[in-house]
Amino acid sequence: MGVVLRARFDGKAIIPDEPINLPEGTVLEVEFRVLPPEEGAASDFTPLYRMIGLAEQGPVDASVHHDLRREDLIS
Numbered sequence: 001m002g003v004v005l006r007a008r009f010d011g012k013a014i015i016p017d018e019p020i021n022l023p024e025g026t027v028l029e030v031e032f033r034v035l036p037p038e039e040g041a042a043s044d045f046t047p048l049y050r051m052i053g054l055a056e057q058g059p060v061d062a063s064v065h066h067d068l069r070r071e072d073l074i075s
Contacts, residue, residue: 005017005018005020006018006035014030034048036049047073047074050073050074051073054073
């Protein structure tokens with residue numbers, strides 16, 4: 001049985017957005033996929049999405065960007 005549910009991580013536990021009809025003690029296998037932020041919503045993951053975008057562009061010649069700083073990636 002496969003079910004997709006939306007949930008939020010509160011720093012300690014995964015909290016489902018909707019109630020889940022499962023008996024207590026049910027063993028689950030969970031695969032995570034971080035969703036992009038909803039349009040107009042602030043996100044702590046914005047720097048991560050920027051870095052993913054850079055990684056998806058493929059390898060680059062690092063010497064071309066010798067003056068690239070960490071601040072340039074997260075600002």
